Amino acid sequence: MIIRLFLHLALLLLFAPLLQGVITRTKALFAGRVGAPLLQPYYDLARLWRKGFVFSRTTTWVFLAGPLVGLVVPLLASLLIPFGALPAPISFEGDLVLFVYLFALSRFFTVAAALDTGSSFEGMGAAREVTFSCLAEPTLLFALLVLARLSDGLSLGTLLGSHLLPAWHSDAGASLGLILVSLFLVLLVENSRIPFDDPNTHLELTMIHEVMILDHSGPALGMILYGAALKMMVMGALLVRLALPWQTGWWLSDALLFLAGLTGLAVLIGVIESIMARLRLPRVPQVLVGTMLLSIFALVLVLR
Amino acid sequence: MLELTNPLLLAVILINFYTLGSARLVACVRVVALQGALLALLPLLSHGFTFHAMVLAAEAFCFKGVVIPWLLLRAIHRVRIRREMEPIVGFVPTLILGVLTTVGAFLFADLLPLAPEHHDGMFVPTALATMFSGFLLLITRRKAITQILGYLMLENGIFIFAVLLSAAMPFMVEAGILLDLLVGVFVMGIVVNQISREFSTLNTERLTALKE
Numbered sequence: 001m002i003i004r005l006f007l008h009l010a011l012l013l014l015f016a017p018l019l020q021g022v023i024t025r026t027k028a029l030f031a032g033r034v035g036a037p038l039l040q041p042y043y044d045l046a047r048l049w050r051k052g053f054v055f056s057r058t059t060t061w062v063f064l065a066g067p068l069v070g071l072v073v074p075l076l077a078s079l080l081i082p083f084g085a086l087p088a089p090i091s092f093e094g095d096l097v098l099f100v101y102l103f104a105l106s107r108f109f110t111v112a113a114a115l116d117t118g119s120s121f122e123g124m125g126a127a128r129e130v131t132f133s134c135l136a137e138p139t140l141l142f143a144l145l146v147l148a149r150l151s152d153g154l155s156l157g158t159l160l161g162s163h164l165l166p167a168w169h170s171d172a173g174a175s176l177g178l179i180l181v182s183l184f185l186v187l188l189v190e191n192s193r194i195p196f197d198d199p200n201t202h203l204e205l206t207m208i209h210e211v212m213i214l215d216h217s218g219p220a221l222g223m224i225l226y227g228a229a230l231k232m233m234v235m236g237a238l239l240v241r242l243a244l245p246w247q248t249g250w251w252l253s254d255a256l257l258f259l260a261g262l263t264g265l266a267v268l269i270g271v272i273e274s275i276m277a278r279l280r281l282p283r284v285p286q287v288l289v290g291t292m293l294l295s296i297f298a299l300v301l302v303l304r
Numbered sequence: 305m306l307e308l309t310n311p312l313l314l315a316v317i318l319i320n321f322y323t324l325g326s327a328r329l330v331a332c333v334r335v336v337a338l339q340g341a342l343l344a345l346l347p348l349l350s351h352g353f354t355f356h357a358m359v360l361a362a363e364a365f366c367f368k369g370v371v372i373p374w375l376l377l378r379a380i381h382r383v384r385i386r387r388e389m390e391p392i393v394g395f396v397p398t399l400i401l402g403v404l405t406t407v408g409a410f411l412f413a414d415l416l417p418l419a420p421e422h423h424d425g426m427f428v429p430t431a432l433a434t435m436f437s438g439f440l441l442l443i444t445r446r447k448a449i450t451q452i453l454g455y456l457m458l459e460n461g462i463f464i465f466a467v468l469l470s471a472a473m474p475f476m477v478e479a480g481i482l483l484d485l486l487v488g489v490f491v492m493g494i495v496v497n498q499i500s501r502e503f504s505t506l507n508t509e510r511l512t513a514l515k516e
Contacts, residue, residue: 174314289396290325293403297317300407304414 005079005089007251012078015259016229017041019236019266026270041229048222056215059116066113067216067223073106074230081156081237084258085247091157096144099156100137103190103231107133110224114212125211128281132196132208135288136189142295143179143186147242149302150175160238164245176242178298182291183239189288191232194273196284236265309349312342313430316460317406320437323457325399327387329449333376336453336460340368343460346467350427364463367482372456372489379493380449383500393444405436427468435461448496452489459485 021038028035037043055063079090080099111130114122147159150167168176189196192209199210213224240261248254279287319339323332344365347357391398409432414423422428434457441454462481 171310174310178314286325286396290321290399293321293399297403297406300410304410 001089004087007255008078008083008086008089009075011083011086011255011259012075012230012233015262016233017045017226019232019262020229022263022266023270023273026267027274030271030274041225045222045226048225049219051218053219054217056117058118059215062109062116063113063215064220066109066116067220067227069109070106070227071223071230073102074227074234077102078230078234078237081234082160082241083237083255084241084244084261085254086251086258088157091155093154095155096148096159100140100144104133104137106227106231110212113216117215119215122212122214125208128208129212132189132284132288135285135292136186139182139186139288139292139295142292142299143183146175146179146295146298146302149299160241160245162245162247164242165247168245172302175298175301178294178301180239180242182295182298183242185287185291187232187235187239188269188272189284190235191228193269195276195279196287198278233262236262240265309346310426312345312349313426313464315339315342316430316464317433320406320434320457321399321402323453324402324437324440325395327395329380329385329387329447330377332450332453333373333380336456337369337373339457339460340373341365343463343467344369346464350467360467363479363482367486368456368460368463372486375489375493376449376452379496383496385447385449391445398440398444402437402440405440406433409433409436422468427464431461431464431468433461434458434464437461448492448499452492452496455488455492456485 018038018041020041021036024040025035025038077099080088080095082088107129111126114126144159148154150172151158151161151163153159153161164176167173188194192199197208197210213221216224237258240258244257244261246257248257316339319335319342322335326332344361347360347364351357393401406429410429413429413432416428418428438454438456438458438461441457442451443454445451445454459481466481
């Protein structure tokens with residue numbers, strides 16, 4: 001039990017920033033550049049951690065709570081979700097609701113920290129972030145409902161259990177394909193990637209997530225970046241398990257399959273960021289409503 | 305063969321959603337052409353490679369997948385419009401309506417007194433859903449070309465029904481329907497040209513205003 005917990009956390013903490021490196025590298029290769037080294041996110045985090053805190057006099061404790069919660073929440077959420085075929089360290093009936101709302105909690109604190117600075121610019125970003133995430137949340141819940149219906153369980157461990165492989169080959173395969181696509185879009189929204197948000201832009205009109213963290217610096221910014229990397233890996237774990245439901249039986253090969261799946265996911269995100277333009281802001285809610293409808297449709301297909 | 309028809313019908317439904325939610329006319333015509341081409345595979349998949357099924361597939365592919373979309377693309381090129389502006393009902397509401405009617409079609413199909421071998425399949429609900437989507441497209445859009453697309457989609461829905469019955473349905477009936485459709489598209493193409501020449505726009509609501 002303790003060993004499993006350590007393995008889970010070690011995989012998460014060590015591997016998460018590498019995904020960002022893989023994405024950046026893929027984009028660089030597509031643009032014909034050499035690109036930053038794969039380990040650059042680790043160097044960035046180490047650099048940020050060596051700096052000192054700088055706080056504006058107008059901010060309160062809420063300003064620091066944002067990054068802290070943003071770092072702790074993905075850690076907690078990772079304990080609920082199986083990494084590939086490695087079972088989750090903590091599992092109970094109904095933990096899927098906790099999983100979804102843990103992310104809502106971290107978003108609440110990020111938004112509160114952004115509002116705490118009193119800058120209208122950050123308020124704008126907070127409003128956009130909340131709008132888009134409240135449209136993405138139903139998609140995630142409906143997708144989990146489809147899995148719950150297929151597995152007759154209510155814990156993430158059962159949802160992503162060994163029944164997935166036969167389910168892909170049965171009539172429910174179509175529904176699984178639909179929710180795989182909608183979950184991928186949710187992953188892109190939640191982690192503020194292109195086509196919904198551009199993590200590199202610093203333009204007032206287009207920023208969503210970046211704008212909320214403009215006033216954070218040093219270790220606080222490091223915590224936010226590390227938390228974002230962890231969040232991406234945790235949400236990616238859901239997708240990878242859904243797409244690669246194989247079970248080898250030996251923990252090392254299971255872990256390797258999982259990590260290979262995550263790397264493939266990162267490459268896919270990099271390819272999408274290279275070949276797609278950012279959506280216009282009014283188009284984003286339309287696409288999100290579309291994915292929500294897709295997941296509802298998937299649910300109807302398995303319910304009939 | 306039957307396990308291939310379900311993904312095919314699912315793709316048909318997804319194309320319905322895309323057409324309801326998209327504003328780009330050329331892309332809409334292309335996906336509806338793709339829908340027609342996919343449907344052309346349907347008789348082969350469900351009835352095997354018999355003569356009747358092959359003729360049905362060939363004519364569906366030629367008309368729905370090639371000829372009619374080509375006519376529409378040419379009309380778009382000639383009147384130089386790219387997007388559907390200001391639909392009567394917005395894109396997101398139409399998409400929601402489309403999904404609701406599709407869900408309704410799935411629920412309704414279970415209640416129908418069908419032959420037992422058709423009861424669990426996706427044929428009947430997909431046919432109903434495609435017809436509803438075509439209706440929605442006809443009702444909610446202003447541009448004549450999108451309305452023709454709705455008409456085409458309606459016919460695609462009827463075609464799915466026809467595949468179910470194709471053993472019983474005489475070949476001439478299907479040929480007659482397709483001929484009707486082709487004539488309809490021709491007439492509408494002429495109307496489209498006429499509207500754009502008279503009013504320099506393609507909005508059909510101008511036609512309802514009387515003029516001395």
